[in-house]
Amino acid sequence: KTRRYEAAVAAADAQIILNTEQAGFIEAEHEMEYTSSLSQVELKRNHLDENTARHIYDLTLPSGPYGCKFDRSGRYSIVYGQRGHLAIMDAHNLNLHTEFNVRERVRDACFLHNFSLLAVAQTNHVYIYDDTGAEVHKLSDHHDPMALEFLPYHWLLASIGRTGHLIYQDTSTGGVVSQQRTKLGPCRVLRQNPSNAVINLGHSNGTVTLWSPSSNQYLAKMHCHKGSPITSMAVDISGNYMATGGADRQVKIWDLRKFQCTHSYFSIAGIPTSLDISQRGVLGVGHAGHATLWSPEALLKKVKEPYMRHSVPACGPVETLRFRPFEDVCTIGHAKGVASIVIPGSGEPNLDTTEYNLNPFQDKKQRREAEVRALLDKLDHGMITLDPNAIG
Template sequence: AVKAAEAADILQTDQAGLLEPENDMERTTSLTQTELKRNYLDDDTARHIYNLDMHQSAPYGLEYDRSGRYNIMYGAAGHLAMMDCHQQSLVTEFYVQERIRDACFLHNFTLFAAAQKNHAFIYDQTGAEVHRLSDHSDPMALQFLPYHWLLASVGRAGWLKYQDTSTGALVSQHRTQLGACRVLRQNPTNAILHAGHSNGTVTLWSPAQGKYLAKLLCHKGAAVHSLAVDPTGQVMVTGGADRRIRIWDLRMYKETISYFVRGGVPTSIDISQRGLLAVGHAGQTTIWNADALHRKTQDPYMHHSMPRCGPVETVRFRPFEDVLGIGHSRGVSSIVVPGAGEPSVDTSEYNTNPHQDAKQRKEAEVRALLDKLQPEMIALDPDQVGGIEESDPHKRLERLQDLQEEANHNKKAPKKKKSKKRGRSKIQTKLRRKHKNVVDQNTLKLREAREKEKVAKATEIRGEIASEAPREQAPSALKRFF
């Protein structure tokens, strides 16, 4: 154990590292994957460098699950395949006989969704069709929110729809009013969806609001082709048809840095767990260091060229590994990018443990369902949930008045009972007898009124009698004075 600890301390496999040039004349961009595999990598890491030629169903895209162990590859001709990246073995493979535009995993690798020609479909790890989401018509892009169990899609008609995968209910649907949308990514910190449109704008969406939360003009006069948000949720990177990569500060919604892409339009962008930026353009992939997101950098970190494989369809970093997956017009490629992945895995996080067994997976699924967040909690400021409301009496009074008005508005007026006068009713007679001896405040008032009325009548009668008696008893000569 002591020797193993010393070896671990020397190797430092739990810390992220980067390629560093030995002198000023050396450039890390000149290092190819062939040279990296032959001279610098061990066998376990070198096996992650490969090329899969599948030009029959190309172009291909790919996505990784949250643990980084499984990936799903989807071809435009209808080919779907899931692979175990640890064992490098095929889990399932089938053809759907129609075009596939996008695919993503759900809460774990046992279920994944595919955006096909007319509808979105959900399949299990054996390739069996589980559901057909008829509400998601003609989808172009998919995203799954793991903490809310929401599957979001945006279609050719411009409708953004949220489906709850735990209950099967359609949570909300919003019309973007900006035409067809092919770019949809999520902010990992607050679950806000970023949609890129053909007019160069990016809109931010939440299922709780019928209108976009924010709208940014990222590429004036050019369509947005790619988009990515860093793990901190503070930086957004967009790529447009103007061959520009623009970096935005989401705290101020302002552009900070801009880069020009020489090799073509940036068709796909992704940011790793350690902040590395990958850009796919034409038949090339360029990786920039994390510093490029915060200040202007002249030279990229790495460069990978794929002759006769352009354009690049998808670039995706593999979680917890220094691996970048590339989908292109000839198939799928995998390259090693040192320093890209997070070295330490938080196994307490839901479905991020790449070594979990079936029992642990079931427990994680149950815990995730118990801790599921409501769609109304998705907002631009993630700290507002669980925060303390400011003690402002005016705000509280306005809130109470609004609640009172809403309650009065929703309160229904009591219906009047119809008096039925046909025949006798035994039930009404019984009820009258029951309430006959019930003495309440109204009964007491009624009794007092009746007593006063009786006393007044008796007094009036006595007065009349008293006034007539002396007139009758008086002599006839004096009766005229009464």
């Protein structure tokens, strides 16, 4: 007992000593000053160290509009252009890892369990490529895909497309787990709830439906934007709050525990085409040629002034807005390329190394070991339910 007690005390001390990093938000000195007036140029020149400041950049690319997504560790990013240009970048060193062209329209792309495999939604089907750009698989069951999402704990690739069929494919065995008709027409808005792996779909009639592969019917249906198509959606890491953007220029915040709208924001510049919520709760809204960032309090109550603003003039509308995991970085994909900006306080400062495929510094041996362990701990798709504490 004494040894256990001493070990517990030592572990607690190590937790206090090692996890010294804190998420630091920008704070105004007085009431007449707003943090939203701080530009990226001023932030880079006066307030950031050299290592952080190099993450503020603009990439001008010819085959736009472009989208950008990260793997779970935040180490690698995939940049995809609608004309078929694909590139994997090392976000730490800002080096180009792989670049290739599929010579076909690309609607969406995402990494699978790590950066070594990526799924690309092309004109007719979903294709799997490795990190060298070689085609590995063609998923013929996914017809006319428009949006992709990977569920890391269940090893499932979910896709939705023009036919309105939600398809789950097991990437460890290669088999189709379920194929469900939404009966709500074409869909291009698909996001997962990180806490319970439920898929949220945004439809053209203004509704959001929640799906599980073990159910033929939606688990819940929410009427979010009356008479306006859903254009974008995001769910926070706790799974309690969801943000939806509609063609009515409204960004609504929903409490998923009660399925109620708590408050909303009006997007003056244009329709919110992309939403994302960072690990620390910063809400990012991409609308027209602008990105508006709201503080974590904006999910809990209505806030008058945004946290930060950024504009990409003559490059709108924003195609994707994504926060980089474990870093205070946000990337904006637009018609003429990709812009990267720094949002202080948006990233989780402390890394959980016990989680598989989250370590951005892992070597090849560690990556192979994490892949095997993640496969052994893979959850059954029947366990996906609205209540994450209930066993399906």
